Every structure is written in structure tokens, then in C-alpha cells.
Amino acid sequence: MKTKITEMLGIEHPIIQGGMHFVGYAELASAVSNAGGLGIITGLTQGTPEKLANEIAKCNDMTNKPFGVNMTFLPTVSAPDYPGLFQAIIDGGVKVVETAGNNPAKWMPMLKDAGIKVIHKCTSVRHSLKAQSIGCDAVSVDGFECGGHPGEDDVPNFILLPRAADELEIPFVASGGMADARSLVGALAMGAEGMNMGTRFIATQEAPVHQKVKEAIVAASELDTRLVMRPLRNTERVMTNEAVERLLEKERKLGADLKFEDIIDEVAGVYPRIMLEGDMDAGAWSCGMVAGLIDNIPTVQELIDSIMQEADSLINQRLTSLYSA
Numbered sequence: 001m002k003t004k005i006t007e008m009l010g011i012e013h014p015i016i017q018g019g020m021h022f023v024g025y026a027e028l029a030s031a032v033s034n035a036g037g038l039g040i041i042t043g044l045t046q047g048t049p050e051k052l053a054n055e056i057a058k059c060n061d062m063t064n065k066p067f068g069v070n071m072t073f074l075p076t077v078s079a080p081d082y083p084g085l086f087q088a089i090i091d092g093g094v095k096v097v098e099t100a101g102n103n104p105a106k107w108m109p110m111l112k113d114a115g116i117k118v119i120h121k122c123t124s125v126r127h128s129l130k131a132q133s134i135g136c137d138a139v140s141v142d143g144f145e146c147g148g149h150p151g152e153d154d155v156p157n158f159i160l161l162p163r164a165a166d167e168l169e170i171p172f173v174a175s176g177g178m179a180d181a182r183s184l185v186g187a188l189a190m191g192a193e194g195m196n197m198g199t200r201f202i203a204t205q206e207a208p209v210h211q212k213v214k215e216a217i218v219a220a221s222e223l224d225t226r227l228v229m230r231p232l233r234n235t236e237r238v239m240t241n242e243a244v245e246r247l248l249e250k251e252r253k254l255g256a257d258l259k260f261e262d263i264i265d266e267v268a269g270v271y272p273r274i275m276l277e278g279d280m281d282a283g284a285w286s287c288g289m290v291a292g293l294i295d296n297i298p299t300v301q302e303l304i305d306s307i308m309q310e311a312d313s314l315i316n317q318r319l320t321s322l323y324s325a
């Protein structure tokens with residue numbers, strides 16, 4: 001399949017793996033790229049420019065196809081060395097950067113000078129237009145159903161994607177709630193040039209996370225995510241567990257008085273314990289409502305191949321047959 005995104009990024013299939021904290025390592029990114037999509041290493045998980053440079057080098061050893069690096073700008077307990085991390089991306093020869101969390105304007109000149117394509121992930125039409133105006137090459141439009149940070153507008157993709165299509169001139173991919181060929185074909189119908197998946201890629205053989213995380217996604221239904229940190233205007237969609245229910249109880253009790261320090265035990269530094277050690281009640285971890293559509297743990301190649309084959313029959317058989325009666 002050829003779309004503006006496959007052409008822009010030099011990839012075979014219009015499928016991107018979104019950056020994911022403590023998930024987006026070289027193992028997953030290279031598997032997605034080798035299967036014809038665009039894999040993405042998560043910059044902040046590496047933490048230092050040296051470690052990121054090593055992870056990029058490792059990914060370069062594992063694939064000769066294009067891959068990207070995610071750079072997230074979010075309120076963090078201690079600010080990362082952003083200039084050093086961006087330099088590591090440029091020095092590593094990476095050709096695509098996914099930015100998220102905040103406007104990447106400050107970094108655009110250095111990325112453009114290095115010939116890097118910038119895909120900004122955002123949750124609203126106005127932020128997408130802003131990204132377009134500062135020179136981003138594409139946007140990843142992340143609907144309310146997404147795992148991670150859906151923003152504060154709560155607009156689901158059935159509305160957000162056609163709205164983005166009406167307003168944007170640069171290409172966009174659909175993100176949030178994407179799992180299979182139906183997601184891809186629906187996203188294309190609404191004007192997207194491809195799709196970005198997070199949660200779906202965690203439940204794959206190559207995702208270098210604890211087996212319990214993958215099994216939790218398979219076991220979950222679409223009713224098993226919760227929105228946390230809304231009172232702090234830092235809303236995150238996470239898989240429910242004991243820590244999340246405790247956190248929500250604090251939110252209910254403290255109301256407008258809630259401060260980050262009140263919930264630090266449930267959110268700060270919990271990713272390594274969950275993703276690497278499989279301590280499933282350690283805290284809040286991002287997960288999309290799309291968990292309800294995930295019931296297997298295939299290889300990345302099997303996943304992407306099945307999406308592309310089923311998209312073909314969905315378009316060329318089911319949809320076409322509606323006209324031939």
C-alpha cells in the first residue's frame with residue numbers, strides 16, 4: 001500500500017509504532033521496521049545521550065530499514081538533557097523523530113538542518129495546526145481512546161480524524177484505538193495516511209517487556225482502563241489495578257487540592273517495575289481502550305502481515321462488493 005506517509009518515510013506499510021516508555025527499545029523498533037512499518041525507540045527511557053546513542057547503534061545493527069526516536073516533553077520530576085538527546089539522534093543518523101507532549105518548535109531548526117522528518121503527536125485539531133505552522137512534516141492525531149496522554153478535550157477518533165482531515169494540509173496518521181485492518185481501513189476512510197499503534201505492539205513476541213504485561217493486555221476488556229491525573233491537567237489513560245484504584249480514591253478525596261506529591265507513589269518510577277519485572281500492581285501504566293480488541297501475542301511480522309492482508313480483502317472484497325450487487 002502506498003500513501004503519503006509510506007512515501008515520506010520510505011516504508012512499505014503505513015503503520016507506525018508509537019514511542020512507549022520502557023517498551024520502545026531497539027528490539028521492538030527494529031522488529032516493526034523489519035516488518036515494513038516504522039519502529040520507534042523511546043528517547044527518554046534511555047535517559048542519557050550516551051545510552052540513547054547506544055540504543056540507536058543497536059537498532060541500526062538490527063535493521064537496515066528506517067526507524068525513528070520519540071522525544072516526549074512532559075512534566076517530569078527531573079528535566080532530561082534534551083539538547084544532548086537530540087544531538088545523539090542526529091549523530092546516530094536517525095531520519096524520523098516523533099515528538100509529543102509539547103510544541104517541538106525549539107528543536108525544529110536543528111532537526112530540519114539534519115534532514116530529519118518530524119511527526120508531532122497531538123490530541124487536538126488546534127495543536128495539529130500549530131505543528132503544521134512550525135514546519136512539522138506530519139502529525140499523529142491521538143484520539144481520546146488512546147493509551148497514555150489523551151489531553152483534556154476528550155474527542156474520540158470518529159470525530160477527531162475527519163476534523164483533522166478537513167483542516168490539515170500536511171499528512172496525518174490516526175493514533176489511539178488502532179489494532180487491526182478495520183482500524184487501518186477506517187482511518188484511511190477518514191482521511192488519515194496511515195495509523196500509529198501503541199498498546200497493540202506491546203502484546204507481541206518481540207516487545208521486550210515482562211510476559212505478565214502482555215497477558216494483562218490480552219485479558220483486559222475495553223472497560224479496563226481508567227483516566228488518572230485529570231485534576232492535575234495531565235490526564236493519562238492507564239490499565240486499572242490496585243495502585244490505580246488507590247490513586248483514584250485519593251483524587252476523589254482531595255479534589256481540587258490534589259498535588260503531584262500526593263500520588264507520587266502510584267506514578268513516579270513505576271515503569272521499570274511493571275514493564276521489566278512484571279510487578280503488575282506497582283503503579284499506573286499507560287494502556288489504551290484498544291486492549292479490548294487484543295486477544296493474541298503474535299510476532300510483529302505476523303501482526304503487520306495480517307493487518308495488510310485483511311486490509312486488502314476488506315477494501316477489495318467487502319467494500320467493493322457493496323457496489324456490485
Ligand SMILES: Cc1cc2nc3c(=O)[nH]c(=O)nc-3n(C[C@H](O)[C@H](O)[C@H](O)COP(=O)(O)O)c2cc1C
Pocket residue numbers: 017018019020021023042070071072099100101121142145146147148149175176177178196197198199200285286287288289290
Ligand atoms: C505503555 C505505554 C507507554 C507510552 N509511553 C509514551 C511515551 O513515552 N511518549 C509518547 O509520546 N507516547 C507514549 N505512549 C503513547 C503511544 O505512543 C501511542 O500514542 C498510544 O499508545 C496510541 O494509543 P493506543 O495505545 O490505543 O494504540 C505510550 C503508550 C503506552 C501504551
